Amino acid sequence: MPIDPADLGGLRGARVLVTGAGVSGRAVIAPLHDLGAHVTVTDTAADALARCAEAGASTVPVDDLVADPRQLAEFALVITSPGFRPDAPVLAAAGAAGVPVWGDIEFTWHVDQAGIYGPPRQWLVVTGTNGKTTTTSMLHSILEAAGLASAACGNIGLPVLDALRAQPRAEVLAVELSSFQLHWAPSVRPAAGVVLNIAEDHLDWHGGMPGYVDAKAQALTGGVAVVGLDDAVAASLADRPRAGRTVGFRLDAPGHDELGVVDGMLVDRAFADEATLVPANEISPPGPAGVSDALAAAALARAIGVTADAVAAGLRAHRVGPHRAEVVRTLAEVTFVDDSKATNPHAARSSIVAHDSVVWIAGGLLKGARVDDLVAEVGDRIAGAVLIGRDAGLIADALARHAPEVPVVHIRAGDDGTVGHDKDGAAPALHLDLPAVDADTVMAEAVRSAAALAAPGDVVLLAPAAASLDMFDSYGHRGRSFAAAAAALTIADTGRGIEG
Numbered sequence: 312m313p314i315d316p317a318d319l320g321g322l323r324g325a326r327v328l329v330t331g332a333g334v335s336g337r338a339v340i341a342p343l344h345d346l347g348a349h350v351t352v353t354d355t356a357a358d359a360l361a362r363c364a365e366a367g368a369s370t371v372p373v374d375d376l377v378a379d380p381r382q383l384a385e386f387a388l389v390i391t392s393p394g395f396r397p398d399a400p401v402l403a404a405a406g407a408a409g410v411p412v413w414g415d416i417e418f419t420w421h422v423d424q425a426g427i428y429g430p431p432r433q434w435l436v437v438t439g440t441n442g443k444t445t446t447t448s449m450l451h452s453i454l455e456a457a458g459l460a461s462a463a464c465g466n467i468g469l470p471v472l473d474a475l476r477a478q479p480r481a482e483v484l485a486v487e488l489s490s491f492q493l494h495w496a497p498s499v500r501p502a503a504g505v506v507l508n509i510a511e512d513h514l515d516w517h518g519g520m521p522g523y524v525d526a527k528a529q530a531l532t533g534g535v536a537v538v539g540l541d542d543a544v545a546a547s548l549a550d551r552p553r554a555g556r557t558v559g560f561r562l563d564a565p566g567h568d569e570l571g572v573v574d575g576m577l578v579d580r581a582f583a584d585e586a587t588l589v590p591a592n593e594i595s596p597p598g599p600a601g602v603s604d605a606l607a608a609a610a611l612a613r614a615i616g617v618t619a620d621a622v623a624a625g626l627r628a629h630r631v632g633p634h635r636a637e638v639v640r641t642l643a644e645v646t647f648v649d650d651s652k653a654t655n656p657h658a659a660r661s662s663i664v665a666h667d668s669v670v671w672i673a674g675g676l677l678k679g680a681r682v683d684d685l686v687a688e689v690g691d692r693i694a695g696a697v698l699i700g701r702d703a704g705l706i707a708d709a710l711a712r713h714a715p716e717v718p719v720v721h722i723r724a725g726d727d728g729t730v731g732h733d734k735d736g737a738a739p740a741l742h743l744d745l746p747a748v749d750a751d752t753v754m755a756e757a758v759r760s761a762a763a764l765a766a767p768g769d770v771v772l773l774a775p776a777a778a779s780l781d782m783f784d785s786y787g788h789r790g791r792s793f794a795a796a797a798a799a800l801t802i803a804d805t806g807r808g809i810e811g
Contacts, residue, residue, distance in 0.1 A: 319425050323347030326385055328376075328410075329368070330401055331392025332359035335415045338470035339390050340366045342422055351386070353401065373401055380404035390418050393491035414495020416488060419471045421498065428475045433483045435611045438493060438530045439507025439539070441658040442604045443467075445596065445635060446507060447487040449608035453625030457617045459483050466492065483615065490526040497529065503614035504530035505607045508542035510657030510680075524548075531557075535614040537607060540569065558582075558614070560606035562599055570606045570613075577606060577626075582613040589623040596631040600661040634790035636662060640797040643805045644767035647758075647797040650774040651790030656685040659776035663689045666770045670761040672793070674700035675777030682709045682776060690714030695764035697722065697757045701781040720760045724753045724782075750782040751792045758796035762804045771797070 325348050329336050332354035343350045344367060352363040353373050360370040376382055377400045383389075389405045389412045396402075402412055413421075423431050437447045447467050454461035462481035464474035466489045474481055486501070493499075506527050528548050531538070533555055539545040540559040549557050558568050558581045565571030565580045570588075572578065577588040594605045609622045631637065634651040641647070650662040655678070663669055663685075671693050686693075686709040697720045698706050710717050761771045773793045783789040 319346055319421055319427065322387065325349065325387035326351065328353060328383070328386040328389045328405070329363075329392075330354070330373070330389060330395050330399070332356060332363045332370075333392055333394070335470055336390075336392045337363055337366060338472045339415055339418060340368050342418075342427070342472055342476070343390075345427065346422075376401050377404065380408065383410055384408040386410050388413065390415055391495060393489060393495065397494070412495070414492055416465070416471065416492045416496040417498055419475065420496060422472065423475055429480060432475070432481065433615055434486050434499070434501040434504075434533070435483065435615070436486045436488055436499070436501040436504035436530045436533070437507070437607070437611070438488050438490070438505070438527050439545070440510045440655060441653075441661060442507045442600060442607070443487045443489075444652070445601070445631065446505070446604040446607050447485050448632060449605055449626060449629045450485040450611055452629040453608055453612045453617060453622050454483055454485060456625035456628060457612070457621035459617075461485060463487070485611075488530065490523055493529040494522075494526040499529065499532070501530070501533035503535035503537060503611045504533055505537035505539075505611055506530055506545045506548055507539045507604065507607055508657065509544040510542075510655065535611075537610045537614070539603065539607065541603065558610055560603070560610055562603060562606075570610050572602065572606075577602070577609065579609065579613055579619065579622075581610065583619070586613075586619040588619055589626050593627055595629055596636050598636075598661075598665045600665070601631075634787055636665065637790075639794040640800070642762070642797075642800055643802055645762065645765045645769050645771060645805060647771045647793075648773065649790045649793050650772065651779070651786045651793065653774040653776060654778045654786055656680050656682050656776045659774040660685050660689060662772060662774035663692055666692065666772065668692060668694045668766075668768065669770045669772040670695040670697065670765045672697045672699070672757050672761055672771065672773045673706050673775050673777065674698045674703035675775045675779050675789075676700070676781045677702040677705060677777045680776075682706050683713060685776065686710055687713040690717065693717050694766065694769050695761065696720070697761045697764070699724075699753055699757050699782070700775070700777060702777055706776070718764060720757075720764070722753055722757050722760065750788070751795070753782065754789070754792040755796040755799065758793060758800065759804050762800055765805065 327343055327348045329352045332352050340350050351369040353371050354360050355373050364370050383405045389410055437443050444467050447463050451463035460481050461483040462474040463485045464471045465486040467487040536557045538549045538559050540561040560570040564573050568581045570579045575591050579586040591602050594601045605626050634649055637649045639647050639649050653659045653662045690713050695718045699722050707721055765771055779786045779789040
């Protein structure tokens with residue numbers, strides 16, 4: 312029998328299918344066992360399924376379920392990991408069999424609301440195309456400064472279920488959620504939630520921009536909805552009908568029910584007549600994106616009664632995490648910056664405009680996003696571009712259309728172990744044959760090429776505008792590869808006027 316979300320007790324003795332054997336999939340196994348369910352996990356990765364088996368779950372390859380979808384009718388519930396698209400064959404077959412499909416966050420919400428691990432927590436939800444992790448980290452820092460028992464969880468790394476089960480108990484959860492997670496979590500009603508910004512991203516997964524926007528808007532269904540007013544799409548969500556209160560934030564002077572910046576100070580005019588929070592120049596990371604994220608974090612904290620002093624203390628204590636505009640080296644007056652977390656054009660824009668002149672390392676999986684608007688806007692800041700990854704050609708085409716004067720190096724890794732360089736305008740074509748090509752080798756060559764293009768005062772910036780999984784294990788792997796390649800450079804690798 313399908314499960315009634317109001318009665319998790321109905322899972323006792325029931326069979327539950329978990330699609331996805333990664334971190335979020337494995338996190339639901341123990342709570343399902345606590346509820347008395349019989350758990351089966353499905354995935355395409357045999358090694359991941361083996362880890363789930365070690366945790367006490369039955370396992371079955373996805374292909375076996377798809378080949379015989381009648382098996383799905385035996386389950387009372389499917390809990391899906393966020394990586395599974397709505398049109399995934401196994402989920403479509405479950406729906407056709409009348410089996411409800413929940414996301415791992417939907418299941419987590421019901422577990423919390425049912426008091427399975429104690430009284431329900433306060434959820435503060437952070438989403439947006441860019442800045443989610445920084446904002447969530449800032450929010451957690453504020454909650455700690457306020458003396459609240461809290462945890463940063465969700466897409467930031469710690470599954471929310473693990474945060475619910477952890478000791479000492481967290482009373483307030485700073486929850487970073489992706490559009491994938493929100494799509495599968497229609498019941499979540501946070502104490503407060505923010506949509507930072509919305510730009511083209513994951514359009515292949517959501518089937519277009521409307522589906523992506525609707526998923527993000529799910530964060531705004533609770534008591535206080537916070538929207539970024541400097542972003543046109545996010546700001547438009549303020550007009551959607553809702554039961555709770557709507558608050559905005561902007562980089563300019565705030566109006567009523569807004570937070571903003573006045574004379575270099577972050578100011579709250581939403582939760583007090585006027586509360587001054589912290590100087591903008593004390594925010595880490597520095598620059599407009601960091602200040603915007605700080606305003607969002609402040610709004611969420613203020614929504615649950617955190618004092619202005621605690622907000623200020625928490626923001627002062629916060630430091631940016633790795634792969635988020637992190638300076639990894641300075642060599643011969645050239646700064647090397649790892650912003651591997653800039654996995655879409657909107658994030659890359661924020662990274663590029665923080666500098667006057669960059670040699671841009673970009674490329675990877677664009678996921679359906681377009682780069683023409685980005686290149687047209689920031690082309691005058693790009694001193695050179697080094698392109699890698701599957702969709703490098705699309706970025707090269709945009710540069711040719713909108714910034715044809717920019718020297719471009721396109722590094723191509725082929726199965727035959729060749730890295731080829733197509734240099735347009737700056738130098739003759741160069742082809743380098745290597746005995747074996749892997750992602751780290753390609754990145755090392757990209758960093759050397761970028762260093763050769765850079766002049767004193769330039770920033771060699773890894774801001775890929777694309778996802779990493781065509782070449783790297785993760786954006787973290789990509790960032791570490793960049794940092795290692797930068798560390799290996801010598802003065803002899805630099806060029807364009809740099810003297811030893």
